[in-house]
Structure formats: C-alpha cells, structure tokens
Amino acid sequence: MHVAFVSMETAHSSDRRGLERARRTARLLADHGHDVTYLCSQWWGGDAVPTFDHEGVEYRRVTHEPATGAFTAKLPAALWRTGADVVHAVHGPPRHVAVAEKVGTLLRTPVLVDWFGDGAAEPGSQERAANGGDLVATPSELVRTRVREHGANDGSVRVVPESIDLEPVREAPVDDRFDVVYARRLDEHANVGTLLLALAERRRRDWSAAIVGDGPEREAVETAARDLRIDDRITFTGSLPERERVSIYKGAHVFAQTASAEPFATELLRALACGCLGVVEYQAGSSAHELVEGVDRGRRVTSPEELADVITEAGNVPRREYNESFERFDHDAVLDTYVDCYEGIRGSGLL
Structure with a gap:
C-alpha cells in the first residue's frame, strides 16, 4: 500500500507529540513493506534536494519553509503527483487538512485525519477538518469526544491509541x-x-x-x-x-x-x-x-x-x-489498527 502523509511541519522541526506519532507511524509502515511519501516543508539541508529518504520514508518538499498559505496552495499538485492509495493527514494546522480532504475527494483517494489534539486551532477550520475526511483517528476517547463536538459523525471517528516498544x-x-x-x-x-x-x-x-x-x-x-x-x-x-x-x-x-x-x-x-x-x-x-x-x-x-x-x-x-x-499497545499491534483503518476507507468493509 502507498500511503501519503501530509503535514507542513514534522517531528524533525517541531516538538509536538502529534508529529512524533506521525513520524513513528510512517517509519513503522515503511518497516513493514509499505511505500510511504511524507509531504511537508523542508527540514533537511540543501535547496536543490527536493526529496530526502530517512528511516525508509521518502520526505518530499512542498515548500521550503513552513508557511501555511504557500503550503496549502502547492499541496494539491504535490498530492496528485504522489499517486497514493491513502492520504494520512496530520491535524494541525487544520487548513492543510481541509485541503488534503478536498484533493482526496477529487482524486478519489480516501483520507484519514490523525487528530492527536495538540495541533494549532484556526477559526472556522476545525469543523472543516473534522468533517471532510473519510475517517478521523484519535488517541483517546477524550479527543474523540472533542472531534465529535466539532461536528464529526460518531461512526467516522475511531480511537487509535498511542503505541510503545x-x-x-x-x-x-x-x-x-x-x-x-x-x-x-x-x-x-x-x-x-x-x-x-x-x-x-x-x-x-x-x-x-x-x-x-x-x-x-x-x-x-x-x-x-x-x-x-x-x-x-x-x-x-x-x-x-x-x-x-x-x-x-x-x-x-x-x-x-x-x-x-x-x-x-x-x-x-x-x-x-x-x-x-x-x-x-x-x-x-x-x-x-x-x-x-x-x-x-x-x-x-x-x-x-x-x-x-x-x-x-x-x-x-x-x-x-x-x-x-x-x-495490545505494542507498536506492531497499533500499526495493524492503522492498516485496518486504511483498508476500511478504501472500501474493504472493515469499518
């Protein structure tokens, strides 16, 4: 399966637990034989280096710097070029999540929104981010309740807990x-x-x-x-x-x-x-x-x-x-839950 992660910032450039969760998930997917492309602003050196392979993941530059406006403007073309089977959009800022959801609809590519609960809020965009994807994954029932308060249907939100080694x-x-x-x-x-x-x-x-x-x-x-x-x-x-x-x-x-x-x-x-x-x-x-x-x-x-x-x-x-x-919280066990989510939103009927 080819999974495209979307997150303007990454754990390499910003200290947020939701970003570390995404980095770990991308690495584990790559370790288990999946193709993983991570669309982000550039965090590695070299202006002439648009992609960077790290931990088995291909990080692909959308913008040189983490600027929300420029990132969301360039994201549709970047997503189209990946040709992924599933989009894994990391919540925060929610504007790029909403764009990923719209592009996924146009490309007929399912979108999972990973909503950890520590992303920046933007007026009016939380509701769009909570409602536009095929599935929202949250780490706990607490965060699931908050996502539902932004208007998401109960059946479109699933708890995928954090994992440990x-x-x-x-x-x-x-x-x-x-x-x-x-x-x-x-x-x-x-x-x-x-x-x-x-x-x-x-x-x-x-x-x-x-x-x-x-x-x-x-x-x-x-x-x-x-x-x-x-x-x-x-x-x-x-x-x-x-x-x-x-x-x-x-x-x-x-x-x-x-x-x-x-x-x-x-x-x-x-x-x-x-x-x-x-x-x-x-x-x-x-x-x-x-x-x-x-x-x-x-x-x-x-x-x-x-x-x-x-x-x-x-x-x-x-x-x-x-x-x-x-x-059940081991890395591999929780990764299986993510894969179940991907397969479910691709139409296998697991969800």
Whole structure:
C-alpha cells in the first residue's frame, strides 16, 4: 500500500507529540513493506534536494519553509503527483487538512485525519477538518469526544491509541531505588503539586520518590518540595532516555499520574506495562483515567488525600516487572489498527 502523509511541519522541526506519532507511524509502515511519501516543508539541508529518504520514508518538499498559505496552495499538485492509495493527514494546522480532504475527494483517494489534539486551532477550520475526511483517528476517547463536538459523525471517528516498544519493558534491568514515580514534561499542565501534597501526608512513613522530566516548571516544583520539607526524599532526575525510564518504572511500586491535560498518557502506559500500580487523579482535560478503567493494577483518585491512601495501600499489592495485558499497545499491534483503518476507507468493509 502507498500511503501519503501530509503535514507542513514534522517531528524533525517541531516538538509536538502529534508529529512524533506521525513520524513513528510512517517509519513503522515503511518497516513493514509499505511505500510511504511524507509531504511537508523542508527540514533537511540543501535547496536543490527536493526529496530526502530517512528511516525508509521518502520526505518530499512542498515548500521550503513552513508557511501555511504557500503550503496549502502547492499541496494539491504535490498530492496528485504522489499517486497514493491513502492520504494520512496530520491535524494541525487544520487548513492543510481541509485541503488534503478536498484533493482526496477529487482524486478519489480516501483520507484519514490523525487528530492527536495538540495541533494549532484556526477559526472556522476545525469543523472543516473534522468533517471532510473519510475517517478521523484519535488517541483517546477524550479527543474523540472533542472531534465529535466539532461536528464529526460518531461512526467516522475511531480511537487509535498511542503505541510503545515492549522490548525494553521486557529486557531492561530493574532500578529499584524508588517507591513512587512521576514522569512528564514539567510544564503548566504537570500538576505535580497533588503528588507532593500526597507524599507530605505520608511524611512519617518510609518512602522514596522520583520525579522524571524537565521543563519550565521544574524550579517551582523543587521549591514546593522544599517548602513541604520532603525534598530530601525526592530525586529530580531530569529528562532520561526511554530505557532508563523503563528501568525505574520496573523497580517502582506506584506510578502517579496527576497532569491536568493529556491527550494520551504514554508514560503511564509504559509504567503499567512495567507492572506498576497506576494511580490517576481524574482531570477533565486528561485521558489518563481511560488507561486504568477496569484494570486490576489501576486506581482513580480525586484528591491528594486519596492519592496518599492508595500509595499506602500499595504496600499490600505484590510487585511486578511486566504486565502482558498491555501488549495490545505494542507498536506492531497499533500499526495493524492503522492498516485496518486504511483498508476500511478504501472500501474493504472493515469499518
């Protein structure tokens, strides 16, 4: 199958999780024998180099710079030249998604819109992006609901979750220094304060914790830990490679998820696959609770006091280093879901 990805920006030039999801999907498709063309603004060097092969994917220049107007104007001809079987349009900015949908209709080429939920919004274009494609893929029910609020029919939106590599989960060594772990970019949505208050509730008990990640709020979080007089029992690791994070999760008892905004809680998923007891503070803007619904090693809380109680009760839950029930989130398994989506919108009747 020949799949044409459409995204003005890519993960090579912009730090967005939705773009990284697209890069990973394109690479995995190429690894599994599919032809993949990625239409984008140029992120590689050389003005005279209109295409660039990377990770088995042919990146093809539509514009030299990420300029929305120029990109959308040149996109129809670029899409026509690819001759793809399916168009995979990455949401954000939505204007190029709407153009890809119109061109797909003219070319009789089905269009899947991958809507992660972190793309830029443009007045009036969200509704066009949500309604013009054959199928919208979202990482969670939370994002699916938001797409439906933009007018998409329920039957044209399908959840395709984020995926993880289970090989390091199975093979990485165990780092058992910490009882409780939090991991995420420390930005305005991190909401680490809930965990700090919960740990302060257990000041007289024996525990150790790690906060993994970096970001603009790190200094404020470290200051809050000092003010609560628990900083001597918390290790701020900064950003760590995936394998090191996995080693910490495999040795920890509890993974705490308290962020206020999360289209998909990937680090929580990794921790659950590593056997952690996943404790999620319910937040209206986060999908994290979806990962622990009906899961025996998952808990939902609504306050620091409840979080402290669950951390205490976790001492009675046997430790594990791998949870096979999350194998459905492995890269290959989720890629199969994408391929099912492509085949469905091509008319095989799977959807």
